[in-house]
Amino acid sequence: MAGSTSAVKNSARSKAMLAVFIAIIAAASFASGYFSRTFIGGEQQTVTVKIGALLPLTGDLSTYGKRNQGALQLAIEDINSFAEAAGSKFRFQLVVEDTGTDPQTARSRIEALAAQGVKLFVGPMSSGEVSQVKPFADANKLVVVSQSSTAPALSIPGDFIFRVVPPDTYQGKALAKVVWSSGFTKAIVIYRNDAWGVGLRDSFEKNFKALGGTTESIAYDPGAKEFSAEVSRAADLASQMGTGTAIVLISFEEGIQFIKLAARNPALSKLTWFGTDGLANNAKLISEAGAEAIALGGIASTNFIPTTNPMQEEFKRRFRQRFGDDPDPYSMNSYDAAWLLALSVMLAGSDDGTKVASVLPQVTARYYGITGTITLDASGDRSAGDYGVFKVVQTSTGLAWKLVAVYHIDTDTLTPVGG
Numbered sequence: 307m308a309g310s311t312s313a314v315k316n317s318a319r320s321k322a323m324l325a326v327f328i329a330i331i332a333a334a335s336f337a338s339g340y341f342s343r344t345f346i347g348g349e350q351q352t353v354t355v356k357i358g359a360l361l362p363l364t365g366d367l368s369t370y371g372k373r374n375q376g377a378l379q380l381a382i383e384d385i386n387s388f389a390e391a392a393g394s395k396f397r398f399q400l401v402v403e404d405t406g407t408d409p410q411t412a413r414s415r416i417e418a419l420a421a422q423g424v425k426l427f428v429g430p431m432s433s434g435e436v437s438q439v440k441p442f443a444d445a446n447k448l449v450v451v452s453q454s455s456t457a458p459a460l461s462i463p464g465d466f467i468f469r470v471v472p473p474d475t476y477q478g479k480a481l482a483k484v485v486w487s488s489g490f491t492k493a494i495v496i497y498r499n500d501a502w503g504v505g506l507r508d509s510f511e512k513n514f515k516a517l518g519g520t521t522e523s524i525a526y527d528p529g530a531k532e533f534s535a536e537v538s539r540a541a542d543l544a545s546q547m548g549t550g551t552a553i554v555l556i557s558f559e560e561g562i563q564f565i566k567l568a569a570r571n572p573a574l575s576k577l578t579w580f581g582t583d584g585l586a587n588n589a590k591l592i593s594e595a596g597a598e599a600i601a602l603g604g605i606a607s608t609n610f611i612p613t614t615n616p617m618q619e620e621f622k623r624r625f626r627q628r629f630g631d632d633p634d635p636y637s638m639n640s641y642d643a644a645w646l647l648a649l650s651v652m653l654a655g656s657d658d659g660t661k662v663a664s665v666l667p668q669v670t671a672r673y674y675g676i677t678g679t680i681t682l683d684a685s686g687d688r689s690a691g692d693y694g695v696f697k698v699v700q701t702s703t704g705l706a707w708k709l710v711a712v713y714h715i716d717t718d719t720l721t722p723v724g725g
Contacts, residue, residue, distance in 0.1 A: 360429035365407030366558035381644035433457030433502035447659035453639035478509020569598035581607030612677030
């Protein structure tokens with residue numbers, strides 16, 4: 307019975323995507339040419355296209371990297387089922403490389419995959435990594451779709467980088483609203499000194515000051531192994547700034563060390579801490595510093611959240627069943643990114659980077675996936691989106707991340723969720 311139910315669901319999913327695909331093809335100016343090449347002339351030979359996945363399976367984003375790998379595995383399975391049902395000659399193969407959350411490693415991995423003929427990529431996840439792979443991707447016409455890179459500095463029209471997440475011009479506004487609405491008029495920003503950290507700090511400070519707030523900031527080296535000097539500096543600033551001060555931590559998983567140190571610091575342990583998408587829904591934080599996070603106010607953290615829909619709920623069910631974990635927003639973005647690349651190949655009739663980059667915006671404009679509608683701006687970035695506020699809380703089964711509020715970008719309002 308389970309096999310029969312799965313087959314029905316796979317068939318329904320394939321039919322739904324087939325309808326999307328037909329709409330895309332029908333809307334394209336060269337649709338008839340595609341059909342003549344692909345579906346006319348008898349039996350066709352299958353063409354396998356490799357999609358590279360540049361994922362942080364180790365390093366400071368490893369929790370997210372492993373979820374993204376699972377999401378992409380499901381995506382390739384679904385895409386190939388759809389391609390067969392649609393009569394497409396294309397089949398897709400996922401090739402995963404571990405970037406270690408390191409920009410130089412990401413560059414070497416994309417170079418190695420390109421040497422193997424891979425032209426299409428999902429990831430890297432961090433903006434620092436995307437910054438490093440971008441020159442090589444642009445020069446060699448490799449299409450890169452990042453699921454989570456958000457640095458505003460990478461919003462560049464006409465390149466080969468696409469991002470299915472809004473840039474941090476939006477997250478900075480959401481984070482400022484969250485901190486200000488929580489009753490704080492002063493903020494100490496501790497941030498990674500890289501493309502992502504600097505961009506988000508700038509966006510947060512601009513928006514927080516526009517609300518009437520004041521800020522101080524402390525940069526740290528993402529490659530450092532310990533952060534006692536930065537914590538000491540934050541404690542000094544906290545004593546100087548007085549009441550109404552909060553800490554905003556713009557970090558990846560290395561932020562867990564800051565949280566542990568702060569919980570033992572007489573000045574910092576009294577303050578409320580906030581986080582960002584670099585920590586939201588992070589399982590390692592729960593296991594290694596959950597109690598400390600609770601003591602610091604739960605580390606309320608902003609993260610882009612996709613619009614819910616039935617396809618998304620079905621995906622979440624399948625993901626939990628397969629991997630025993632909940633998918634985060636960026637792993638869902640990965641799933642849709644793989645679909646966008648595959649559909650673009652089918653539409654272009656080739657995995658040539660120039661052709662895929664040319665049709666990908668057409669595909670995206672007509673695509674509705676598990677993250678809903680994806681509208682790209684002139685720079686190839688998702689044009690907008692809402693943000694969830696996730697917080698570490700005590701539940702009946704232990705500590706867990708919980709969605710406690712939603713920031714609506716179109717109305718600049720914050721809505722509490724639950725009790």
